[in-house]
Amino acid sequence: MAAYKGHRMNPDKFDKGQLKLYLFVVPLALITGLPIVYIFFHAFKPMEELFAFPPKFITTHPTLDNFTQLFKASRSAGIPLSKYVFNSLLITISVVISSMLLSSAAAYAMSKLKFKGRDLVFNLNQIAIMFVPVAVMIPRYLVVEFLGLTDTYWSQILPLIPLPVSVFLLKQFVDTVPDSLIEAAYMDGATELHVYFKIIIPMIKPALATAAILVFQQVWGNLEASNYYISDEGLKSLVFYMNTLASANGNNVAGQGVQAAASLLMFLPNLILFCILQNKVMNTMAHSGIK
């Protein structure tokens, strides 16, 4: 009789054995979370607390001054903050949706379909992941200019849709979908389009959610397009605006509060998206019928 019965991941109830794990995870989580909490406090600090000595971690008299200063700056620059927000939303939503669609289709083809050139594209995709982005900045600018995309929304959308990392991630998950399932669907007369929408997509939802978060972060925080491809101020993105403002205010203590406020505002959408999608990201596919 084996004494060890094997344990289950994702337990339903708390038991004493989990205490050890908490002892390991919680301190690390606290250290990790501290800087974020700090940014949060700093964003609400009034002037005299920013200058306080010795420096205080916790804000005692929270104020919105830093945020109002952010909004004021945008009004005096001529382009309302809402325009930057609109640009960023338009760009981010277009990229995330198209990227998810194209990447998952590509991942499906790379993993489950057989045709000439498939492995070549996959290998090139792998190599591209490993090439440093800084090295391709200038060549990519030349491509964007050659295609006549400078000063359009397209230049901020099209180059960001192909994200080799997310194709790789999705392909790794499509690999785990059993062939027998697809085989059975073909027996029932399904086409590839059916298989893609009815089997692949539902089964790789956790990976899709993860990839969506990844793409969102890339686009939302992307400075390259606004910096190099766009000269029309009205087409630039929110992160560009926040960044210029932050660096303009960067070198004095008073500016730190404004910077922290800007960082917090840019961080929040990431956080919200993650909270919405976390269920998908964390959730087990074990419940979705892959056995």
Added chain:
Amino acid sequence: MSKKKTWSKVARKSQFNKAGYAFLGPYTVLFATFILAPVIMAVILSFTNFDTIQFPSFVGFLNYINLLTSDEVFMQYVLPNTVKYAILVGIGGYVLSFLLAWALANLTKWPRTILALILYSPSMTAGVAMSVLWKIMFTGDQTGYINSWLMEIGLINEPIVWLTNAQYLLPIVIIIGLWSSMGVGFLSILAGLLNVDESLYEAAAIDGVKNRFQEMIYITIPSMKPQMLFAAVMQITGAFQNGSVSTMLAGNPTPGYAAQLIVNHIEDYGFIRYEMGYAAAVSVVLLLIVQIFSKLSTKLFGEND
């Protein structure tokens, strides 16, 4: 039955051609235009002398020869720093990601979700936005948080000038690297762990697996190889391609090249000295290094064994 199966596979092959291209095509077009073409251009540039203004002139392998024979900064500082950083943040971060994900997978849902969110949160903060934070933390006089705390608990008597002191700069950069290394690889490991078929564990217990450690080695890791590989590649590329922390803390070049990583070296030549050809050559060398390591991890976690 077996006859039917062969038939269906043949049918798959002949009709799959078209479907394959249709599914892969749109991505490939954008990928080729905006990623592959620039990468190829960069590789070509590495064989030229290009100051970004005049048309590049072909110089053969000169950039590579210079890099290997006469770039003292690269050999003395950049390469050793990068190796140290890659080992500590790459391997250390990977092991830490796995252990944390494994611990989280053994917790109940809500604590797990919240803890995972906290651990992942550094990856959500854009690098640029966080520069303000680290600068304030490591301010070199007594108004800096770290200095102030260390003095309060009596560990140091005088404030340490963290960011210009060659002794501390690289360790600080490594710590920040580890801080933000619970990224998408960590999430994929977590998803993979939660996804392992539970009946495997029961079967393994019957077959004589005695504890959780054996279970981890014999059951868990082998059945989530795709996720382990993805995380490994992410960690490797991340470890070698990270450099923004060094420059944002201490400028480029970093004082005494103390925290100069390969990426900073590329930026130094490409965007400060405008020697794009040389910068491209360094990028190609970096690509080769990353390739070697990811080949190794493919060997470890590849499907073909």
